[in-house]
Amino acid sequence: MGEARKLRYAIIGAGMAGILAGIKLKERGEQFTIYEKADKLGGTWRENRYPGLTCDVPAHAYTYSFEPYPDWDAYYSTGAQIQTYFEYVADKYGITPMIRFGHEVTSAIYNDATATWTLTFGNGSSVEADVVIAASGVLHHPKLPDIAGLDTFKGPAFHTARWDDSAPIDGARVGLIGCGSTGIQIVTALADRVEKLVHFQRSPQWVMPVPQFDYTDADREAFRKDPALMDAIRYNDEYLGAIKRFTDAITDIDGPLMQQIEDACLQNLENSVRDPELKEKLRPNYRAACKRLIYSWNYYDKVQQPSIFVETGGIERIEPTGVRMKDGTLHELDTLVLATGFRADRFIRPAVVKGAGGVCLDDFWAVRPRAHYAMTMPGFPNLFMLNGPTGPVGNFSLIDIAEQQWNYIEHLLDELRAGRARSVQPRAEAFEDYEERRIAAAKTTIFGSGCQSWYLDGEGVPASWPWSYEAFAEAMKQPVMSEFELAA
Ligand code: NAP
Numbered sequence: 001m002g003e004a005r006k007l008r009y010a011i012i013g014a015g016m017a018g019i020l021a022g023i024k025l026k027e028r029g030e031q032f033t034i035y036e037k038a039d040k041l042g043g044t045w046r047e048n049r050y051p052g053l054t055c056d057v058p059a060h061a062y063t064y065s066f067e068p069y070p071d072w073d074a075y076y077s078t079g080a081q082i083q084t085y086f087e088y089v090a091d092k093y094g095i096t097p098m099i100r101f102g103h104e105v106t107s108a109i110y111n112d113a114t115a116t117w118t119l120t121f122g123n124g125s126s127v128e129a130d131v132v133i134a135a136s137g138v139l140h141h142p143k144l145p146d147i148a149g150l151d152t153f154k155g156p157a158f159h160t161a162r163w164d165d166s167a168p169i170d171g172a173r174v175g176l177i178g179c180g181s182t183g184i185q186i187v188t189a190l191a192d193r194v195e196k197l198v199h200f201q202r203s204p205q206w207v208m209p210v211p212q213f214d215y216t217d218a219d220r221e222a223f224r225k226d227p228a229l230m231d232a233i234r235y236n237d238e239y240l241g242a243i244k245r246f247t248d249a250i251t252d253i254d255g256p257l258m259q260q261i262e263d264a265c266l267q268n269l270e271n272s273v274r275d276p277e278l279k280e281k282l283r284p285n286y287r288a289a290c291k292r293l294i295y296s297w298n299y300y301d302k303v304q305q306p307s308i309f310v311e312t313g314g315i316e317r318i319e320p321t322g323v324r325m326k327d328g329t330l331h332e333l334d335t336l337v338l339a340t341g342f343r344a345d346r347f348i349r350p351a352v353v354k355g356a357g358g359v360c361l362d363d364f365w366a367v368r369p370r371a372h373y374a375m376t377m378p379g380f381p382n383l384f385m386l387n388g389p390t391g392p393v394g395n396f397s398l399i400d401i402a403e404q405q406w407n408y409i410e411h412l413l414d415e416l417r418a419g420r421a422r423s424v425q426p427r428a429e430a431f432e433d434y435e436e437r438r439i440a441a442a443k444t445t446i447f448g449s450g451c452q453s454w455y456l457d458g459e460g461v462p463a464s465w466p467w468s469y470e471a472f473a474e475a476m477k478q479p480v481m482s483e484f485e486l487a488a
Contacts, residue, residue: 015043
């Protein structure tokens with residue numbers, strides 16, 4: 001049994017999860033630094049600034065559990081206000097000074113002899129740490145469509161996570177490729193601004209109707225005076241019940257709860273869209289919630305406006321003046337927006353990560369990104385991931401998921417802090433057993449019911465937690481220590 005010791009922690013990424021890790025370590029008086037490639041914190045909320053960006057988790061539930069926020073403008077908040085929230089929290093908890101901006105991790109190499117990690121940065125500097133917390137995000141690396149002629153378009157053409165504020169939008173002819181959560185939100189925001197928006201839709205979406213309303217000054221004052229009012233929204237039976245029903249439905253795809261989701265989406269389409277031709281264009285041919293379900297209060301209203309044209313034909317190529325369809329039609333455009341999603345298999349990569357004995361992360365992830373309960377990996381001691389591969393995904397708060405993951409990680413860190421081990425990693429057999437069970441269950445979830453989405457890994461298996469929310473919460477209470485190898 002060694003001595004208790006002070007660890008040096010390197011947190012990669014100053015988004016929601018990295019800030020969380022910083023707050024939790026600071027509370028315990030630990031020494032840590034957050035390395036951030038950009039010049040601003042916020043992660044996905046820093047990168048995404050497209051018109052219409054809102055979070056489809058109720059604002060009072062999309063906060064850290066320990067830092068409710070009375071100032072939200074609306075039930076579903078805008079991306080801009082969420083960015084403000086993270087900046088506020090990072091300042092309030094003294095995290096901002098702990099962030100080294102402009103530090104993109106290019107490699108993380110484990111040294112077996114010292115049980116330490118060396119991180120090297122794009123600026124050439126490097127640092128040694130005992131523990132690495134990878135909080136580097138999921139939907140992070142834009143995926144551009146493989147369409148001929150994309151680089152010949154003479155107007156602005158950009159991915160949604162690289163919004164070009166100088167591009168013509170108001171009174172302009174805009175093309176929008178992609179119909180995920182992002183594309184749908186952009187349609188709702190631009191319908192009243194453009195002369196014309198052509199929405200190139202390869203697959204339509206199921207849309208769950210949800211209420212949206214602004215909070216008034218009086219509401220905010222009331223939240224400030226009585227924080228229990230915010231808890232009442234966050235822990236509202238209806239909202240928590242909806243999460244539970246959602247996760248139960250996606251894991252019991254022929255059960256009554258999934259039927260309710262399907263019925264609600266179908267009724268929304270039937271009752272909201274008047275033109276029969278448009279209705280058929282917008283009718284998906286796969287099951288609801290197979291792709292990430294769209295929660296929207298105004299998409300069907302906006303898509304029926306005369307300024308919006310839903311183009312369901314195949315794209316032949318992009319030309320200097322617009323998009324040429326396979327049937328020969330040319331849509332002439334001033335601006336082209338690519339809402340084509342992200343490479344969801346990257347995580348900490350392209351950083352080169354080498355673990356014990358020089359094992360490469362790229363090799364370990366050759367078939368699919370994977371990790372024990374989405375956080376730790378055999379061969380990569382003292383490396384912990386927040387919102388890493390195969391964690392829970394769906395229409396609920398990833399802040400809550402990260403907080404629960406942090407709780408699990410703390411138990412493992414305690415082994416190192418107490419000096420009971422210099423390194424901790426999951427046992428290969430325990431991990432393989434877990435991953436086998438996970439894959440078998442994942443194939444039976446709604447995400448594996450026969451549609452294309454970013455939820456699927458390269459082998460077509462849903463890359464997600466495949467069990468209920470309660471099972472996740474239970475698993476996160478503490479690790480099963482016999483599944484871990486502790487080395488002195
Ligand atoms: P996405 O869901 O991956 O959607 C990409 C879209 O681009 C799909 O409609 C896809 O069509 C289309 N596409 C891709 N390549 C194409 C091509 N070559 N030609 C034509 N269409 C093409 O990406 P996203 O909309 O950016 O959303 C990603 C995730 O971000 C969401 O699922 C969600 O988790 C998160 N998000 C959340 C919110 C929120 O409110 N909380 C808002 C925005 C984003 P197919 O479907 O046919 O493949």
